[in-house]
Amino acid sequence: MRKNKALIVCFIAPTVLCLLAMYVYPVCRTVLMSFFHVESLTADVSAWSFNGVENYAKIFHNAGFLISMRNFLLIWLVGGAITLAISLLMAVILTSGIRLQGFFRAAIYLPNIVSAVALATMWVQYIFNYDYGLLNNLLTMLGLEKFRWLGTDAKFWAMLAAYIFGSVGYYMLIYISGIEGIPTDLYEAATIDGAKKVKQFFSITLPLLKGIIKTTITFWSINATTFYLWSKLFSPVQTESSTIVPVVYLYDTVFGGKGVVTRDAGAGAAVGVVLTLIIIAVYLITSVTLKSNDLEY
Amino acid sequence: MKKLLTMVLALVMLCTLCLTASAEEPVTVNFWSMWNSGEPQATVIEEAAAAYEAETGVHVSIEWKGRDINTLLSAALESGESIDIFEDDYNRIGQVYAPYTYDLTEMAEAAGYADNSYAVFNNQAIAWAGYLNSITEQPQVGGVFYDKDAFAKAGIEAEPTTWAEFLDVCAKLKEAGIAPLAQDGAYTNFSFYYHLVRYLGEDAIAELRDNGGWAQSEGAVKAAQDIIDLVNAGYLVDGAPDEYPSSQNKIGTGEAAMVVCANYVTSEINAIFGELNWGLFNYPAVDGGAEPTAAYAGANSLAISSYSEHPQEAFDFLMFLVTGEYDQKMADTAAQIPADPHNTAPASLTGTVETLVAADKPMTWCGALNTHEAWATMKSMFTELFEGKYASGEDFCAAMDALY
Numbered sequence: 001m002r003k004n005k006a007l008i009v010c011f012i013a014p015t016v017l018c019l020l021a022m023y024v025y026p027v028c029r030t031v032l033m034s035f036f037h038v039e040s041l042t043a044d045v046s047a048w049s050f051n052g053v054e055n056y057a058k059i060f061h062n063a064g065f066l067i068s069m070r071n072f073l074l075i076w077l078v079g080g081a082i083t084l085a086i087s088l089l090m091a092v093i094l095t096s097g098i099r100l101q102g103f104f105r106a107a108i109y110l111p112n113i114v115s116a117v118a119l120a121t122m123w124v125q126y127i128f129n130y131d132y133g134l135l136n137n138l139l140t141m142l143g144l145e146k147f148r149w150l151g152t153d154a155k156f157w158a159m160l161a162a163y164i165f166g167s168v169g170y171y172m173l174i175y176i177s178g179i180e181g182i183p184t185d186l187y188e189a190a191t192i193d194g195a196k197k198v199k200q201f202f203s204i205t206l207p208l209l210k211g212i213i214k215t216t217i218t219f220w221s222i223n224a225t226t227f228y229l230w231s232k233l234f235s236p237v238q239t240e241s242s243t244i245v246p247v248v249y250l251y252d253t254v255f256g257g258k259g260v261v262t263r264d265a266g267a268g269a270a271v272g273v274v275l276t277l278i279i280i281a282v283y284l285i286t287s288v289t290l291k292s293n294d295l296e297y
Numbered sequence: 298m299k300k301l302l303t304m305v306l307a308l309v310m311l312c313t314l315c316l317t318a319s320a321e322e323p324v325t326v327n328f329w330s331m332w333n334s335g336e337p338q339a340t341v342i343e344e345a346a347a348a349y350e351a352e353t354g355v356h357v358s359i360e361w362k363g364r365d366i367n368t369l370l371s372a373a374l375e376s377g378e379s380i381d382i383f384e385d386d387y388n389r390i391g392q393v394y395a396p397y398t399y400d401l402t403e404m405a406e407a408a409g410y411a412d413n414s415y416a417v418f419n420n421q422a423i424a425w426a427g428y429l430n431s432i433t434e435q436p437q438v439g440g441v442f443y444d445k446d447a448f449a450k451a452g453i454e455a456e457p458t459t460w461a462e463f464l465d466v467c468a469k470l471k472e473a474g475i476a477p478l479a480q481d482g483a484y485t486n487f488s489f490y491y492h493l494v495r496y497l498g499e500d501a502i503a504e505l506r507d508n509g510g511w512a513q514s515e516g517a518v519k520a521a522q523d524i525i526d527l528v529n530a531g532y533l534v535d536g537a538p539d540e541y542p543s544s545q546n547k548i549g550t551g552e553a554a555m556v557v558c559a560n561y562v563t564s565e566i567n568a569i570f571g572e573l574n575w576g577l578f579n580y581p582a583v584d585g586g587a588e589p590t591a592a593y594a595g596a597n598s599l600a601i602s603s604y605s606e607h608p609q610e611a612f613d614f615l616m617f618l619v620t621g622e623y624d625q626k627m628a629d630t631a632a633q634i635p636a637d638p639h640n641t642a643p644a645s646l647t648g649t650v651e652t653l654v655a656a657d658k659p660m661t662w663c664g665a666l667n668t669h670e671a672w673a674t675m676k677s678m679f680t681e682l683f684e685g686k687y688a689s690g691e692d693f694c695a696a697m698d699a700l701y
Contacts, residue, residue: 042372063671063700129543130536150482150540151684152677237483237541241677255368260667261392263371 027276033269041254041265048266055270065271067241068249075160075245076224083164084171084216088209091175092201105176109169116166120233123162124150150234155242159234167223171216178212179205214290221282225275246275325356326611328382329373331366331597337631338435345623346614355610357382370394374602381605382615384434387418387598388661391425398430399601404612405429413620413637417656418596431598432615434627436634438649439491439559439593439660441581445574447475447554456578460495460523463581467532470554476534478527479553483541485680488557490663491580491593493520498588502665509701511694516587522690523583524682538683549573559593563645564632575645579652592652594659671700 034055036048059065090108094101111119127134128149136146149158182205190200228247235243239252252260254268328346332339339361346357362369366385373380374397383394390398405411410432411419418433441463448454448466451473457463467477480488493502496516504510511517527533534553537544545562547553549570556562563575582589599619601611617623619636628635634642634649642650666675678696687693 040371040375042375044375061670064673067674124540128540130539131543146536148536148539148684151538152482152680152686235483238486238676239673240482240680241673244673256389256393257667260672261389262668263393 030269030272033266034273036266037264038266038269039263041268043265051266055264055266056274058264058267059270059274064241064244064252065246065249068244068246071156071243072224072227072245074156075163075227076221079160079164080217080220080224083167084213084220086164087168087171087216088175090168090172091179092205094172095176095179096197105173108172111166112169114166116229117233119166120162120230123158123165124234127162128158152240152242155234155240159230159243162234163227163230171220174212174216174219175209178209182208210290214286217286217290218279218283221279225279246271250275323354323356324607324610325358326381326605326607326614327379328357328359328611328614329362329366329370329380329384330359331364331384332361333363334361338627338633341623341627341630342618344626345618348623349614349617353610353613355607355614357614367393377604380602381607381611382599382601384597384599387422387431387433387596388425390431390598390600391422394600395426395430397603398426399603399605399608400428400430401432401601401612402429404609405432408612408616410616413639415594415638415653415656417594417653417659418598420657421659422598431600432612432619433596433636434599434619435597435631436636436649436653437559437561437593437595437597438577438634438652438656439487439557439595440577440579440652441555441557442548442560442562443555443576443578444548444551445576447473447548447551448576451475451554456576457581458578460581460583464527464530464532467527467530471532475551476547476553477532477555478537479534479544479547479556480537480539480683481541481544482538482680482683484558485538485683486663486666486676487559487593489520489524489679489682490666491557491660492523492583493517494588494591494660495580495583495586496520496588497586499591499660499665501587506666506669509698511697512691514694517697518690518694519583520690521682521687521693525685525687525690525693528683528685533683538680546570559595560634560646560649567632567645572645575647577646577648577652588660591658591660592656593662594653594656595662669700674700 033048035050035052037051037054038048040047090104094105094108098104125133130136130146130148130150133149135149139146148154186204186208187200190204195203226247227245228251231239231243231245231248239248239257250268250271253271254263254265256263328342330339330342332342342359346359350356366383367389370383370385370389371393374383374394385394401410414433415436418431418436419429422431423429447470451466451469453466453469455462457466470477490502493516496519497505497514501514501516505514505517534544534547536547542565544553545556545558545566546569548556549566557580560577563573567573579590579592599615601608601615605611618627621637621640624635624637625640627633628640628643632643632645634646634653638650638654640650642648666672669675675697678693681687682693687696
């Protein structure tokens with residue numbers, strides 16, 4: 001069949017134009033902006049003044065940004081390890097043929113269909129609350145002193161615990177779909193050969209889930225990088241160092257905060273570029289270290 | 298005959314066109330509001346717009362943009378979006394949006410606005426922008442808000458004016474079984490800043506922000522030590538500094554008596570617990586302090602865009618809204634301080650109008666510190682101060698110096 005080039009162009013053009021206007025242009029403008037002093041996000045290009053890598057130097061010397069990066073790394077590394085490990089464990093248990101697995105799947109996934117705002121409010125007001133929160137009630141019942149779960153020392157970990165609770169179900173479903181795609185013959189053969197469940201997990205399930213694990217690490221990295229809502233909900237009035245993350249720092253830098261009128265869209269753009277580079281780096285590292293194509297089934 | 302008919306018809310058409318063209322289009326003023334539809338403020342603005350249209354024929358088209366209006370306004374004003382009136386913190390209007398704001402000086406003079414507003418806000422707006430560029434809509438004032446019934450129960454008859462008197466009041470309240478002070482973590486920066494201002498004044502604090510030297514500043518050390526002593530004396534309510542609004546709510550439950558905040562704390566607590574018998578006194582002065590009386594004053598204000606095609610109509614609507622009947626309605630409905638000092642504040646805000654009328658220069662919301670690059674860390678350190686993490690004022694100030 002002869003290709004009708006004009007028709008192909010007509011079909012592709014709207015998508016390409018939308019892609020250029022909505023993705024490529026903002027990305028190029030942000031990267032460019034990160035090398036200029038720009039006060040307002042929408043300032044005309046004629047109002048920009050070139051300042052080389054000063055925006056990058058500024059953010060990497062800024063205590064607020066460095067704390068936000070530390071918090072981000074903890075969310076990514078500690079939160080990621082706990083979330084993905086629990087999700088995988090739940091997925092393995094729920095695909096092992098236990099009773100009521102449908103109920104447990106739904107129950108564990110439930111936090112994902114509840115609004116994050118409602119979920120965070122529940123944690124802040126009903127679980128971590130100093131006076132009548134669930135955790136302090138438990139401590140009181142055990143005869144222990146109440147603990148300030150949302151004090152400066154514990155707030156970050158309280159926020160992370162709540163976030164992990166809300167995330168496990170999502171990653172569990174991804175792992176379940178991956179495990180269910182593994183042929184049962186492999187497990188049957190392993191069972192006949194005398195392999196125990198733990199051995200089967202490390203020798204069959206885990207190697208064959210490499211591709212899925214790579215995907216979940218990438219998803220988690222993106223979610224950790226764009227972490228914003230939970231930080232805002234745990235610090236509703238003003239940004240705090242215990243909950244600040246790079247996107248919140250970016251927001252405050254670009255738009256100012258309570259009583260703060262200074263704005264720096266150039267530095268905000270530099271933060272955006274750094275976050276993008278982090279996601280790309282994580283993706284490349286996981287692609288290199290977790291090659292999924294060496295196993296076929 | 299045909300020619301005549303053609304000419305007559307052409308004439309009729311011409312006349313019709315001329316008449317249509319000369320008929321005046323009703324003026325529409327576009328208003329971007331920082332409130333959300335359904336909020337008390339929004340309800341009053343809608344009523345005022347309807348009444349203004351009935352009286353003048355000018356239609357006010359309102360878009361409810363919510364509290365994040367600051368993320369939209371710069372882009373909208375820079376791109377010349379069709380906005381006549383917009384609403385935000387007067388701090389941002391005076392400094393961020395100033396190039397896109399209309400000079401209201403002449404219209405304000407003609408309307409006698411100075412007599413129906415607070416000089417403290419007008420002077421500050423002029424200091425920032427170089428001309429009057431905003432009209433105060435929702436004034437705010439800070440200080441120590443307290444439950445008069447709790448004071449009466451503890452036998453306290455006079456409001457404290459000095460830190461020593463304040464500590465006496467705290468002791469009496471504690472004896473009466475009422476925790477003296479509520480303190481949420483979200484406002485520890487405001488509370489400590491207030492105390493610091495009493496010792497040093499905002500200019501000296503700005504010097505500390507820029508150059509450090511907290512440990513060498515006698516006032517800073519004393520201010521931190523006062524807070525440590527306050528905490529050690531057990532004058533904070535149980536759980537404080539708590540997660541907003543848990544601690545301030547304890548005034549509503551009768552567990553605590555006082556809170557350092559701006560006036561909106563009263564309406565927030567009233568909304569949950571019903572009308573309390575509120576009182577307000579200025580933050581106490583300290584011995585040898587540089588700034589014994591300054592009070593926090595802030596405002597959400599209204600401005601007219603510099604490119605508005607209907608500035609006079611927009612200004613007239615603003616006067617309609619922030620003075621007289623509708624301002625009183627706003628004060629009553631939204632439980633806020635009236636923008637027009639001739640109006641009456643709700644009972645829970647008694648004394649606030651007089652405080653604002655008497656003020657000449659406002660204390661800012663941590664304005665001398667909040668531009669420091671480690672501001673987020675400083676705020677957490679202020680919370681730690683109220684958590685009792687520092688052994689002495691010297692320790693705290695040394696930790697502050699370590700940020701430089």
